[in-house]
Structures are given as C-alpha cells and as structure tokens.
Amino acid sequence: MSETRFTSLFFFFFFLFISIPITVIHSQTINDERTVLLNLKQQLGNPPSISSWNSSSSPCDWPEIYCTAGSVTELYLNEKDINSTIPPSICDLKNLTFLDLTLNFIPGEFPITLYNCSKLQFLYLSQNYFVGQIPSDIDRLSSLISLDISANNFSGNIPPSIGKLPVLRSLYMHQNLFNGTFPKEIGNLSNLEELGMAYNPFVSMEIPLEFGFLKKLWYLWMKGTNLIGEIPENFNNLSSLQQFDLSINNLEGPIPSGLFSFENLTIVYLFKNHLSNEIPREINALNLVEVDLSQNNLTGSIPEGFGKLQSLRFLNLFSNQLTGELPAGIGSLPLLRDFKVFQNRLSGVFPPEFGVYSKLEAFEVSENQFRGELPGNLCAGGVLQGLVAHTNNLGGEIPRSLGDCRSLLTFQLQNNNFSGEIPSGLWRSFNLSALMLSNNSFSGQLPSEVAWNMSRVEISDNKFSGEIPTGISSWSNLVVFKASDNLFSGEIPKEITNLSKLITLLLDGNEFSGELPSEITSWESLNTLNVSNNKLSGQIPAAIGSLPDLINLDLSENRFTGVIPYGIGNLRLTSLDLSSNQLSGKIPEQFDNLAYENSFLNNSDLCADDPKVKLRDCNSVSKLDRPKKSSSKYVAVIISLAISVSLIMFLTVFFIVRDYKKKKSSQYLETWKLTSFQRLNFSEWNILSNLVDDNLVGVGGSGKVYRIKLNNSDESVAVKKIGNCKKLDHKLEQEFLAEVEILGSIRHRNIVKLLCCISSEDSKLLVYEYMENQSLDKWLHGNKGSFSSHHAVLSWPTRLKIAVGAAQGLCYMHHECPTPIIHRDVKSSNILLDSEFKAKIADFGLAKMLAGHASSHTMSTVAGSFGYLAPEYAYTTKVDTKVDVYSFGVVLLELVTGREANSANESMGLVEWACQHSFKDESIVEILDPNVKESSYLKEMIMVFKVGIVCTRPSPLTRPSMKEVLHVLRSWCPEDGQEAKKVGSEFDVAPLLGGAGGTYFSGYRSEEGDNKVYNV
Structure with a gap:
C-alpha cells in the first residue's frame, strides 16, 4: 500500500470515527x-x-423556530394569543439567543x-x-x-442598572406608564x-448631559416625555x-447652533481620508434624516x-416661538420631503430654491409673518400633497406652475x-380635496x-365675480362651500341643489338676485345655510322646513315676501335670522x-x-280684514238648500266608499308581507293605516320616520319607511336587507329593538321600539328654543351614562356576536335615548357582518358621515x-365639548381642533362644555x-378596541359598573397620544381578571 493511499484511508476513518458521536450529540440535543x-x-x-409543534x-422544521448547528437559537412567538x-x-433551551x-x-x-437564559441577546416583549x-438588577441580562419592552404598562422609575448592559445597541421603552x-x-x-x-x-x-456621550446613537425618540429646560449643547457629540x-x-x-455643525466630525473625516484643507460640502451634511422639535x-x-443637512428629509419645527428668517440653504436641500414650521413667529421671504432640488411632499408654513411670494417650484418634483401657507403676509399671484x-x-x-386669478388647472388638480383661499384679493370666475374629490371650497372675502355656473352640479363631493x-x-x-x-353653504354678502331654488330636499346633510345680504326675492321655499340637519339659517337682508313656511318651525335651529325682508303673516x-326676538326685525x-317679541300683535289685527256677514234671506235659503243636497250626496258617497274601502283594504293588505322578530x-x-303626515317625526337619508301610537295602549312604535311611490333603488334595498339581517338576529339592551318588517x-x-328622548344629537x-327649552341640559352623569351604554352596544357587536359586526355609521344622531336616557345604537343600514371571524371587510365604496369617518376609510377598501x-x-x-363633529370652528373638524388642546389638562378644561363643566366632574370629563x-x-393600529374603551368608561360610571381597583399609590391620568399601539389606558384594572391596566 502506497504512503499516499494509507494517508487517505487514515483520514477517512478518523473523520468517520469522530462524526458518529457528533451526529449522536446533535440528535440527542434535538430530542431534548x-x-x-x-x-x-x-x-x-x-x-x-403553534399547533404545528409535535413529537414526530x-x-x-417548525415555523417559529430557527436552529444553528442543530440547536434551537431563535424562538419567534409573536402574535400567538399567549395569555x-x-x-x-x-x-432550558441552553443556546437560546433570540426571543x-x-x-x-x-x-x-x-x-x-x-x-x-445566559446567552440571550435579543429580547422583544412589546x-x-x-x-x-x-x-x-436587570443588568443580569x-x-x-x-x-x-415598549407598549406595556410598566411604571415607576427606570433603574440606573439599565446603564450597565455593556453590549446593548437597541433600547425601546416607549409608550408605557x-x-x-429615567x-x-x-x-x-x-x-x-x-x-x-x-x-x-x-x-x-x-x-441629562450624559446623553451627549452616546456617539453611536443614530435614533433618538423622546416624544411626549415631559422634558423641560434646554437642549444640551453637548448634543453636538x-x-x-x-x-x-x-x-x-x-x-x-x-x-x-452647534447641534447641527459637528466640527469634530469634520476633523475625523479629514484625518481618516488624508484630504486637503478644503472641506467638502458633504462634511457638514451629516447623517440627519429626520428632525422633530x-x-x-x-x-x-x-x-x-439646518441648511447644511444634506440628508434631511423631514423637518418639523411647528408650534414653537421661533423668530427670524429661514436659513438660506434650507431651500436647496436635495432630499427634503416634509417642511413644517407653522405656528411660529418666523418672518422674511422664502428661499426661491424650494422644490428645485428636492421632491417636496408637504410645505406647511402657516401662522407666521412671512412676506413676499410663494416659491414657484414647490411642485417641481410632482409629489407635493399639502401646501398650507395661510395667515401670513404673503402676496402676489399664485405661481402658474401650481x-x-x-x-x-x-x-x-x-388670510394673506x-x-x-386662480390658475385654471388648480381647480381641477386631480386629487385636490380642499381649496381654502378666503380673505385675500383673488378675482375671476x-x-x-373641479377636481373629482373636491370636498371643501372656501373663497370668502375676495373679489370673485360673475354667476355660479350651472356646471356646479358636477361638484358632487362638495361638503363645505364658503363664498361670502x-x-x-x-x-x-337650481343645479346647486344636486350637491347632496x-x-x-355660505353665499352671503354678494349680489345674487331672483328666487332661492325650491328643490332643495337633496340637502339632507346641510346644517348651515346663509344667503343673507343679497337681492333675493320671492317666497322662502317650503322645502327648507324638511331639511333634517339644518341648525343655522340666515336669510336676512334680502327681499323675500310671503309667509314663513310652517315647516321651518319644526327645525332644531340654534340660530335663525330672517330680518330685513318683506315677510308677512x-x-x-x-x-x-x-329667544328669537331679533330673528324677524x-x-x-x-x-x-307674544307681546314681548318686537313685532305687531297678531290679536290686534284690524277686523276689517275679516269677511263681512250677509244678512240677506236669499243667501240663507240658498245655503240651506246647499246643505241639504250636500248631506244627501255625502251619505250616498259614504256608503259607496265604505264598501269600496273594505274591498280595497283587503286587497291592499295582500300586497304587504309582515315578518316579525x-x-x-x-x-x-295598525301600522299601514297610520302612515300619515300627522304622525311624521323625521325625514332621513333613506326615507321617512313615523311615530305610531298603538290602539288601546300608551305604547308607541317608530316606523321607518324606506322608499316612496317609485320602485326602490338598489342602494335602499341593500340598506333594508342589512338592517333586517343584523337587527333581526341580535339582541342587546343597548341596541335598538327591531320588532318586525313589513x-x-x-x-x-321597519318597525322599532319607540325611543322617547329621540337621538343624542338633538x-x-x-335648538335651544324649540327643543331644549322644555328639557334640562344633559347633565354630565347622564352624558357619561350614555357613553357607557353606547360603548356596551358597540362592544357587543365587535366582540360578543357570533359574527362580528361593523356599524360603519356611528354618530350622535344614531344613538337613541329611551325615557330613562339609556342609550341604544340604531340605524344599521350601512352595517356589515364580518365573514366568519375575519379581521376586516373589503368595501366597494366609502360610506358613513362626514366628520365621523376614520382617515383610513379614504384610502383603503379594507375596514x-x-x-x-x-x-x-x-x-x-x-x-x-358640546361641539359638533363638523363645526368646531371654521377651518377644521372637531377631532383636529380637539387634538390641538390635548397636551395639557389646563388646555382641556378651557374647551369643556360650559353647561356641565363643574369642579366635581372635571377629572371625569378630562378622562373621557x-x-x-x-x-x-x-x-x-394605535386605537384601542371597544372592549378596552368600555373598561375605562365603566370605571368612572357607578351606575353601569362598579368602581375598579386603582393601581399604584397615586392614580395618574396621562395622555399617551400617538405611538405604535399596545398601551392605551392606565390607572384601572380590567373587570375580566386579565391583569391589563389601562391608561388614557
């Protein structure tokens, strides 16, 4: 045997010998x-x-496991419903490094x-x-x-020992208690x-100054941590x-100023690269991508x-007290996307380079003292989504490029x-939804x-002229139109009445003439109509009295004639002005x-x-206006004969009609089908014979609502009639089927009871139980005069009781129904109140049952009510x-707050307006409803x-579930939930606004024994 062959055989048997125990060891490790x-x-x-885990x-090979050299080193148990x-x-997994x-x-x-777990390197418990x-002693890890450990309910202090983890590179503790x-x-x-x-x-x-020593730190997130004092100068490290x-x-x-210069970085850069004395621009550019102060x-x-941060994409400096002009170089940053400096005291002109070198997406500079013109290239990158520059001293014309x-x-x-004139293309900018130009000197027609998605046009206090085009009927998504x-x-x-x-709608202070369009029944969502100070004439359209949501009506300083339509009296108006017209009656x-003494001047x-009202006394109207009596005996004879003939004819017709009605009613009933629940x-x-105008109590988006008193009983029912003399359209048919499917199959004390459908x-x-106190929004x-004057203002305990009741109804729909239900149109007008002010969720025409236990539902269209729609509804079909x-x-x-969802003030909805006051309890107290703001209720009101x-x-993802919301509301409502156990020695209601979810409420334990603590 040659020496070479002998050597080969030796190594073969040697490796075979040592591999057998290694294989045995690996096999044993896997088994263990x-x-x-x-x-x-x-x-x-x-x-x-984790059902895939088995003994065979x-x-x-299990999806939650990762092995190295035949041993388990990584364990992925996220989202496994572990409780x-x-x-x-x-x-006992001795080699575990990742959990x-x-x-x-x-x-x-x-x-x-x-x-x-002595080898543990990565621990995620969020x-x-x-x-x-x-x-x-957390440093033992x-x-x-x-x-x-983010998004939990940890509390107290962060221990100093956390600074003794020598190799720690990533530490997340956000959104706790x-x-x-620290x-x-x-x-x-x-x-x-x-x-x-x-x-x-x-x-x-x-x-702490010591934070300035974290030289490897690239991500620092200390938003909303109650920091005071100044930013340390040594952050330049x-x-x-x-x-x-x-x-x-x-x-x-x-x-x-040294925070964004980093001279020390320049020295290191030059030293390591042995460059000349000339400092490249990139040196001062640094690495900063996002700055939010x-x-x-x-x-x-x-x-x-700031003008040297060449990697900067997002710059948020809004809501401070900054002054002076913008750094010249800031407009030339090549990667800048979001630039937000609104609500400061900044001045000067904008660098003209804005948008030339970067693809700006947001340019928000409102509520400052900027002057000059807008940069002409803000949308040069073609991705600008928001241009918000209101309330400055800007002038000139809008750049044609926009x-x-x-x-x-x-x-x-x-407010500039x-x-x-407005560039013609701007009106039709494809995705534009809000065009707000009030209080300038714009002209044109x-x-x-306009853009298909235009929902808000505000052009008041300008010099626009001409007529409103008949093409306004195509502005189909318009929600707010202010052209005063x-x-x-x-x-x-009349085409403006197509904007459903x-x-x-504000058209006051113009030179409109002619009559107000009478076909306005499609304005079912309108709550404010102001056409005052024009030259309108004719009678006030009677249809105004049928607008269900109208609360502000101003027709003053026009030339309207005739009587005031009776239906206007049935509106729940909070403000009414019909003064300075030519009305009569x-x-x-x-x-x-x-309450309305100045509404008719x-x-x-x-x-x-009422003699106290500043109008003529109707009881003193001259008797000359009444018809004179005739004393002629011939007239008396004629009247007698006419009465006799009429009586004979009446009796004849009565018997004929009676027999016809009996026959007709039996045939009529055969065309209706009753399904009881x-x-x-x-x-x-009983229902069909009482569908008369005297029993009409409301008009909704899908039909009329009647209150019908049952025979021989004090009980009433509410009847919603869907459709009219025309055949039902597909949309109304679907709403009817949804309501029947859902309310016919569920029972809960906080969901309105559907008795039957006909x-x-x-x-x-649709026949429901009648709710004596109508809807919450009323x-x-x-109207303080026509509705609230004979009812007390809702007290805070009653409001809290209503909130708990509505939450119980929604919690049942989301978490307790065999098939979860999304309502999709939750609003104050769909929360009904019985005689004891117990709340019940109503109107399920838009509701959807989730298939099986699916987490979301795919919608073909957006449905719901403006002001209540979640943001994601606008850009996704999955809800x-x-x-x-x-x-x-x-x-x-x-x-x-007592405010409406859509009219917190003129420029924003209730949610946005409320968020601006949410950072301090003192600011919240200022905006609470003064009707119920009492010292004994302040803590509860702030919490809600x-x-x-x-x-x-x-x-x-960052919103709580209805179950979590209900737990918190119940803890403050003694009538609907017992007092929960406080956690810790002192209860602190601390707002945790924003973040990545997980922790929502603190201070009270859940009633279900799950040990969760909720934080607001």
Missing part, C-alpha cells in the same frame, strides 16, 4: 429541545397558533425567569400586559444586544444605537444621529446649520394678501368643473318667544302672539372594527376627552 418546547407549549395553554418532527406568564423552562414575544396578552411583572417596575425618572446612566451605554422612550408620563426632567425627535415636550431656549417652547432663530400640480390634496392660502363677501351676481342656479353632501309658534307685515301586539293594518314591491317598513346640538372606534371617539368629544383623543388616532 423538542421535549422542552412541547412542555413549553403545554405550559402556555396549547395556543392553537424536528423543532428546526399566561413566561415559564422558567424556556431557559420574540410581541403582540400577545402576557400578564404579570417583568419576567426575571429569563435571567437564566405590546403585552406587563405591569410593575423594571427590576433593579448582560448579553443583551437589543431590548424592547413610567411616572418616575437615569443619566443610559449615557454609559457606549454601544447604544437606538433609544426610544416616547410617550411616557415621566416627572418633569431635563435631558451625537455624530451618528439620523432621527432626532424631542417633540411634544416643554423644552425652551434656543436650538443649539415641534410642540415645545423653543425660541430664537433656526440655526444656519396649476399643473396633480398630486395636491390640500391648498390653503387664506394674494391677488389675481368659478369654473364649471364677493361680487357674485345673477341667480343662484353639502353641510355648509304670523311667525311660527315655535319661534314666538324672546324689519319685516313690517309680520306679527306675533318579536312577539307583537299589533297588526300590519314589505311590498315599492316600499319597505340634546347636544338641538375593521377600528372605524367604529374612531367614530365613537368623535361622539365622546361631542359629549365632553382623552379617551376620545386616543380613539381618534390617525392609525387604526
């Missing part, structure tokens, strides 16, 4: 770890989501059992139900590279790259910083260094000094066509009181019964129960306000 994992599965309650396969504590046996337990329901305190303090301090020792983490501490109610603290967020705090003083009290000017900007969503230049105080003339075209989504009795032919004490004839080919009737926003949570949050804000803010977060 499989046993550990199967025991772990059992200890976790055998979650269905290798753990390395038990972490068993100590998990550390992910996010998005579960794990209760209890920080799992110190993990101290035995979005669970952990409570208590972080243990003071000495191998940790990444730790994420830490109400103590340690300066975090600055000792020399390898730290990511630090997230946002949305925690820490005690007021300054930023943070040479790796890319994302820098200290927003929503109480920081003051100037922005450190908004919503603080910062003063001084914006440092020139007329070609198809990406625009909102365009706001109100602009002039000239209105176009016949311009030079418009001609008649108001209108909520606000008696005012509607609902307005015959001092300067109408010489109007009269009133409850035990009934009435027949279909249907024919042309009409459908009590919150109804889930969180759209109802958003809408319910709006209702909570209505209950607390904050729940409303949390429910209306922009992202559905």
Whole structure:
C-alpha cells in the first residue's frame, strides 16, 4: 500500500470515527429541545397558533423556530394569543439567543425567569400586559444586544442598572406608564444605537448631559416625555444621529447652533481620508434624516446649520416661538420631503430654491409673518400633497406652475394678501380635496368643473365675480362651500341643489338676485345655510322646513315676501335670522318667544302672539280684514238648500266608499308581507293605516320616520319607511336587507329593538321600539328654543351614562356576536335615548357582518358621515372594527365639548381642533362644555376627552378596541359598573397620544381578571 493511499484511508476513518458521536450529540440535543418546547407549549395553554409543534418532527422544521448547528437559537412567538406568564423552562433551551414575544396578552411583572437564559441577546416583549417596575438588577441580562419592552404598562422609575448592559445597541421603552425618572446612566451605554422612550408620563426632567456621550446613537425618540429646560449643547457629540425627535415636550431656549455643525466630525473625516484643507460640502451634511422639535417652547432663530443637512428629509419645527428668517440653504436641500414650521413667529421671504432640488411632499408654513411670494417650484418634483401657507403676509399671484400640480390634496392660502386669478388647472388638480383661499384679493370666475374629490371650497372675502355656473352640479363631493363677501351676481342656479353632501353653504354678502331654488330636499346633510345680504326675492321655499340637519339659517337682508313656511318651525335651529325682508303673516309658534326676538326685525307685515317679541300683535289685527256677514234671506235659503243636497250626496258617497274601502283594504293588505322578530301586539293594518303626515317625526337619508301610537295602549312604535311611490333603488334595498339581517338576529339592551318588517314591491317598513328622548344629537346640538327649552341640559352623569351604554352596544357587536359586526355609521344622531336616557345604537343600514371571524371587510365604496369617518376609510377598501372606534371617539368629544363633529370652528373638524388642546389638562378644561363643566366632574370629563383623543388616532393600529374603551368608561360610571381597583399609590391620568399601539389606558384594572391596566 502506497504512503499516499494509507494517508487517505487514515483520514477517512478518523473523520468517520469522530462524526458518529457528533451526529449522536446533535440528535440527542434535538430530542431534548423538542421535549422542552412541547412542555413549553403545554405550559402556555396549547395556543392553537403553534399547533404545528409535535413529537414526530424536528423543532428546526417548525415555523417559529430557527436552529444553528442543530440547536434551537431563535424562538419567534409573536402574535400567538399567549395569555399566561413566561415559564422558567424556556431557559432550558441552553443556546437560546433570540426571543420574540410581541403582540400577545402576557400578564404579570417583568419576567426575571429569563435571567437564566445566559446567552440571550435579543429580547422583544412589546405590546403585552406587563405591569410593575423594571427590576433593579436587570443588568443580569448582560448579553443583551437589543431590548424592547415598549407598549406595556410598566411604571415607576427606570433603574440606573439599565446603564450597565455593556453590549446593548437597541433600547425601546416607549409608550408605557413610567411616572418616575429615567437615569443619566443610559449615557454609559457606549454601544447604544437606538433609544426610544416616547410617550411616557415621566416627572418633569431635563435631558441629562450624559446623553451627549452616546456617539453611536443614530435614533433618538423622546416624544411626549415631559422634558423641560434646554437642549444640551453637548448634543453636538451625537455624530451618528439620523432621527432626532424631542417633540411634544416643554423644552425652551434656543436650538443649539452647534447641534447641527459637528466640527469634530469634520476633523475625523479629514484625518481618516488624508484630504486637503478644503472641506467638502458633504462634511457638514451629516447623517440627519429626520428632525422633530415641534410642540415645545423653543425660541430664537433656526440655526444656519439646518441648511447644511444634506440628508434631511423631514423637518418639523411647528408650534414653537421661533423668530427670524429661514436659513438660506434650507431651500436647496436635495432630499427634503416634509417642511413644517407653522405656528411660529418666523418672518422674511422664502428661499426661491424650494422644490428645485428636492421632491417636496408637504410645505406647511402657516401662522407666521412671512412676506413676499410663494416659491414657484414647490411642485417641481410632482409629489407635493399639502401646501398650507395661510395667515401670513404673503402676496402676489399664485405661481402658474401650481396649476399643473396633480398630486395636491390640500391648498390653503387664506388670510394673506394674494391677488389675481386662480390658475385654471388648480381647480381641477386631480386629487385636490380642499381649496381654502378666503380673505385675500383673488378675482375671476368659478369654473364649471373641479377636481373629482373636491370636498371643501372656501373663497370668502375676495373679489370673485360673475354667476355660479350651472356646471356646479358636477361638484358632487362638495361638503363645505364658503363664498361670502364677493361680487357674485345673477341667480343662484337650481343645479346647486344636486350637491347632496353639502353641510355648509355660505353665499352671503354678494349680489345674487331672483328666487332661492325650491328643490332643495337633496340637502339632507346641510346644517348651515346663509344667503343673507343679497337681492333675493320671492317666497322662502317650503322645502327648507324638511331639511333634517339644518341648525343655522340666515336669510336676512334680502327681499323675500310671503309667509314663513310652517315647516321651518319644526327645525332644531340654534340660530335663525330672517330680518330685513318683506315677510308677512304670523311667525311660527315655535319661534314666538324672546329667544328669537331679533330673528324677524324689519319685516313690517309680520306679527306675533307674544307681546314681548318686537313685532305687531297678531290679536290686534284690524277686523276689517275679516269677511263681512250677509244678512240677506236669499243667501240663507240658498245655503240651506246647499246643505241639504250636500248631506244627501255625502251619505250616498259614504256608503259607496265604505264598501269600496273594505274591498280595497283587503286587497291592499295582500300586497304587504309582515315578518316579525318579536312577539307583537299589533297588526300590519295598525301600522299601514297610520302612515300619515300627522304622525311624521323625521325625514332621513333613506326615507321617512313615523311615530305610531298603538290602539288601546300608551305604547308607541317608530316606523321607518324606506322608499316612496317609485320602485326602490338598489342602494335602499341593500340598506333594508342589512338592517333586517343584523337587527333581526341580535339582541342587546343597548341596541335598538327591531320588532318586525313589513314589505311590498315599492316600499319597505321597519318597525322599532319607540325611543322617547329621540337621538343624542338633538340634546347636544338641538335648538335651544324649540327643543331644549322644555328639557334640562344633559347633565354630565347622564352624558357619561350614555357613553357607557353606547360603548356596551358597540362592544357587543365587535366582540360578543357570533359574527362580528361593523356599524360603519356611528354618530350622535344614531344613538337613541329611551325615557330613562339609556342609550341604544340604531340605524344599521350601512352595517356589515364580518365573514366568519375575519379581521376586516373589503368595501366597494366609502360610506358613513362626514366628520365621523376614520382617515383610513379614504384610502383603503379594507375596514375593521377600528372605524367604529374612531367614530365613537368623535361622539365622546361631542359629549365632553358640546361641539359638533363638523363645526368646531371654521377651518377644521372637531377631532383636529380637539387634538390641538390635548397636551395639557389646563388646555382641556378651557374647551369643556360650559353647561356641565363643574369642579366635581372635571377629572371625569378630562378622562373621557382623552379617551376620545386616543380613539381618534390617525392609525387604526394605535386605537384601542371597544372592549378596552368600555373598561375605562365603566370605571368612572357607578351606575353601569362598579368602581375598579386603582393601581399604584397615586392614580395618574396621562395622555399617551400617538405611538405604535399596545398601551392605551392606565390607572384601572380590567373587570375580566386579565391583569391589563389601562391608561388614557
């Protein structure tokens, strides 16, 4: 045997010899770890989501497991519905380096059992139900590279020992209940790259100087952490910083000029690359990508260094007290996307380079003192979505280039000094939804066509002229149209009545003439109509009295004649002005009181019964106006004969008609089909025979609503008639079927009871229990004269009781129904109140049952009510129960502030307006409804306000479920829930606005024993 062959055989047998025990060892390890994992599965309650774990396969083949060299090293148990504590046996996986337990329901305190996992490097515990303090010996997890405990309910102090984790690179603790301090020792983490501490109610603290030593830190997120004092100057040591967020705090003083210069970085760069003495532009560009210092009290000017941040994409400095001019170089930054400096005291002109070198998406500079013209290239990149520059001293004309900007969503230049005509292309900018130009000197005429999605046009206080084009009928998505105080003339075209989504229409202070269009029944959502100070004539259209949501009506200073339509008296008006016209007759009795004493001035032919009203007394009208009596005997004879003949004819017709009606009614009933869902004490004839105008109580989007009193009983029912003399359209048919399908199959004390449905080919009737106190919106926003005058204002305990009741109904729909239900149209007008003010959810025409237990539903169209629609509804077809949570949050804000969803003020909805006051309790108190704002209720009202803010977060992932909302509301309502157990020595209601979800409420434990603690 040759020496070469011998050597080859030797090595072959040698490796064969040593491989056998290695294989045996690996096999034994797999068997042992499989046993550990199967025991772990059992200890976790055998979650269905890890059903693939079994005794016949290798753990390395399971989807939640990752192995290295035949041993389990990584364990992915995120979103597995785990609701038990972490068993100590998990550390029997001796080589475990990675553990992910996010998005579960794990209760209890920080799992110190993990101290035995000696090789653990990555630990993710976010979005669970952990409570208590972080243990003071957390540094025993000495191998940790990444730790994420965010979105839980940890409280107290962050211990100094957390600064003794030598290799830690990533630390996320945001969105918890830490109400103590955070340690300066975090600055000792020399390898730290990511630090997230946002949305925690820490005690007021300054930023430790030691944080300036984190030279490897590239991500710093301390938003909403109650910081005070100034930004440390030594932050110029943070040479790796890319994302820098200290927003929503109480920081003051100037922005450190050295923060964005980093001379030390320049020296290192030059030294390492042996370059010449000339410093390249890229040196001062640094790495910063996002800077957010908004919503603080910062003063001084914006440092020139901002103009050198060549990687900067997002710059948020809004809501501070900054002064001075913008740095010249800021307009030339090549990657800048979002530029938001609104609500400061900035001045000067804009750098003309804005938009030339970067693709701007948002340019928001409103409420400053800028002057000059708008930069002409803001949309040069073709992606500008928002241009918000209102309330400045800007002037000139709108750059023609903005007329070609198809990406625009909102365009706001109100309260400036602009002039000239609007670029024609701007009106039709493809995605534009809001065009707000009021209080300028714009001129020109209105176009016949606007962008398909245009919902808000505000052009008041300008010099627009001409007629409103008949093409306005194509502005089909218009919700708000404000065109007051311009030079418009001609008649108001009847085509404007086709705008069925209108909520606000202001045409006052123009030169309109002719009659007001009479066919306005399509304005079913209109709540404000103002055409005052024009030259309109003719009679007031009677159809105005049938507009169900109208609360503000101003027709003053015109030339209207005739009597005031009786139906106007049935409106729930909060303001009415018909003064300075030529009206005659008696005012509607609902307005015959001092609440409307100034509503009818300067109408010489109007009269009133109440002598206190500043009108003629109707009782003193001259008798000359009455018909004179005739004494002629011939007339008496003629009258007698006429009465006799009439009596004979009447009796003849009576018997003929009686027989005909009997026959006809039996045939008529045969065309109707009754389907009952409850035990009934009435027949279909009781309902059908009483569908008369005297019983009409309302007109809704899908038909009329009647109150029908049952025979021989004090009981009444509400009947909704869907359809009319015409055949039902597809939409109404679908709404009827949805209502029947859902209400016919569910029962709950906080959901309106459907008694039966009665249907024919042309009409459908839905018969409900009658709710004596009507809908919540009538009590919150109804006319003080015609509705609230004989009812007390809703007290705060009653409002809270209503909130709990409505939440119980929605919670049942979302979490307790065999098939979850999305309502899709939650609003105050769809919350009905019985005689004891118990709330019940109503109107399920838009509701959808989720298939099986699906988490979302795909919609073909957007449905719901303006002001209550969740943001995601506008850009996605998949919706889930969180759209109802958003809408319910709006209702909570209505209950607390007394304001309407769509008219908090002239420029924004209730949600946006409320968010601006949500950062401090003092600011919240200022906007509470003065009718119920008493010292004994302030804490409850603030809490409910904050729940409303949390429910209306922009992202559905960050909103709580209705079950979580209900737990919090119940804890404050003794009638509907017992007092819950407080957590900790002192209860603190701290707003956690924004963030990535998981923690919503604090201070009270759940009634279901799940150990979750809720924070507002």
